[in-house]
Amino acid sequence: MKKETNHGSHVIIFDDIPFDLDEKKLLQELRMEASHPLFPELLSVANQVAKIIKPKAIYRVCYIEDRDEGSVTFGGQKFESKILSQNVKEVERVFAYIATCGIEVDQIFENDGDMLKQFWIDSIKEMALEQALDFLFAEIKGKYGLNQLPSMSPGSGTREVWPIEQQKLLFSLFGDAEKSIDVALTESFLMVPNKTISGICFAQGIEYITCQLCPRENCPGRRAPYNPYLREQFPTEASSLEESKPK
Numbered sequence: 001m002k003k004e005t006n007h008g009s010h011v012i013i014f015d016d017i018p019f020d021l022d023e024k025k026l027l028q029e030l031r032m033e034a035s036h037p038l039f040p041e042l043l044s045v046a047n048q049v050a051k052i053i054k055p056k057a058i059y060r061v062c063y064i065e066d067r068d069e070g071s072v073t074f075g076g077q078k079f080e081s082k083i084l085s086q087n088v089k090e091v092e093r094v095f096a097y098i099a100t101c102g103i104e105v106d107q108i109f110e111n112d113g114d115m116l117k118q119f120w121i122d123s124i125k126e127m128a129l130e131q132a133l134d135f136l137f138a139e140i141k142g143k144y145g146l147n148q149l150p151s152m153s154p155g156s157g158t159r160e161v162w163p164i165e166q167q168k169l170l171f172s173l174f175g176d177a178e179k180s181i182d183v184a185l186t187e188s189f190l191m192v193p194n195k196t197i198s199g200i201c202f203a204q205g206i207e208y209i210t211c212q213l214c215p216r217e218n219c220p221g222r223r224a225p226y227n228p229y230l231r232e233q234f235p236t237e238a239s240s241l242e243e244s245k246p247k
């Protein structure tokens with residue numbers, strides 16, 4: 001389950017994270033009752049996916065080398081984001097990470113045009129990604145004795161929070177180690193497989209969720225209400241956020 005490899009720096013790889021098919025949660029996500037006539041078919045697909053899905057994660061400990069109001073340098077790379085700089089202003093160490101549902105399902109289940117089945121499969125992949133993240137954060141918290149571990153991801157929320165282009169810098173922190181969890185970054189900075197997330201987490205004692213700074217309406221992934229009063233904490237970005245709603 002756990003490998004420690006040296007790619008010129010200390011990189012920890014989890015390539016066999018257990019997956020638990022939580023039927024109750026899946027039904028909640030799909031807003032379906034167990035009495036629904038399609039439930040047996042859903043269960044059949046879910047069990048097939050559960051047999052092959054392999055969530056994975058990777059992380060690297062980085063120490064902050066330089067910082068100013070609009071940027072933070074770690075791992076030899078300069079990351080530009082005022083909110084990132086604000087969020088890590090009291091810490092010397094961050095954890096760069098990538099977590100994924102794994103590529104196995106996409107390799108075996110071809111998209112046959114059945115949209116409903118694809119939606120079900122994507123929901124199970126999302127569940128696997130959440131479990132990979134939970135596993136990863138629990139490992140980091142346990143190893144470093146941390147209670148809170150707020151996180152930020154390039155491209156999450158509005159452009160002003162942390163531009164998606166900085167995915168490239170984030171991936172460069174891993175050398176080519178991300179290949180060991182079968183994750184790739186496209187030229188348009190999207191990650192493959194689709195249910196993959198990258199970012200940094202840090203042990204600063206704050207409650208931070210990017211959704212609080214994101215005014216996007218009706219977002220199904222929202223994890224916290226939009227909070228315009230955070231402008232006091234993030235003055236420059238908040239005024240920009242008001243004007244630049246994400247697509």
Ligand code: SF4
Pocket residue numbers: 156157158210211214215216219220221222223246
């Ligand atoms: S509200 Fe939606 S788009 Fe905005 S940061 Fe949260 S999940 Fe992302």
